[in-house]
Amino acid sequence: MSKPDPGTFFREMLGQWEGIANQFGAEMMKSGEFARTMHGATTAGLKAKEAAKEAMSRALEAANMPSREDMIDMTARMRGIEARLDRIESLLAKIAGDAQPASDRPRPKRTKKPPKKGE
Structure with a gap:
């Protein structure tokens, strides 16, 4: 069994x-x-x-x-400003004859720490 x-x-x-x-x-x-x-x-x-x-x-x-809604609104406005600034930089680069468009340029890292010297 x-x-x-x-x-x-x-x-x-x-x-x-x-x-x-x-x-x-x-x-x-x-x-x-x-x-x-x-x-x-x-x-x-x-x-x-x-x-x-x-x-x-x-x-x-x-x-x-600021409230959450305020921060969302502020973020949207900042993105709009950054987009306009990119367009302005691209136009200035075209006028100056710069080969590299502003949107392709390296940007600083988005961190809470300040950039190290030399970056």
């Missing part, structure tokens, strides 16, 4: 448990009470998120710091 395989026993037990849990969950989700509860929880979560966003906005404003 061979010993029962604990792995097989565990897999069968897990399969039965999963089937029972799925059946219970499906029956629970069909009820109107579940839908109302989920709707209430979602609404409460959205209200809490909005309140936190408003509180953070007021705190940042009180500390005279």
Whole structure:
């Protein structure tokens, strides 16, 4: 007589448990009470998120710091300025007869550390 395989026993037990849990969950989700509860929880979560966003906005404003939206707007404006500057540099390079366009020139690395001497 061979010993029962604990792995097989565990897999069968897990399969039965999963089937029972799925059946219970499906029956629970069909009820109107579940839908109302989920709707209430979602609404409460959205209200809490909005309140936190408003509180953070007021705190940042009180500390005279930019909000996320301010930073996104500032980044978009900076990209526009950089694009215009690249066009101006390209035009100046064409006028001066420079062979390498401004957009192909090496740029400094974007890091928080200042560049080392000689870079």
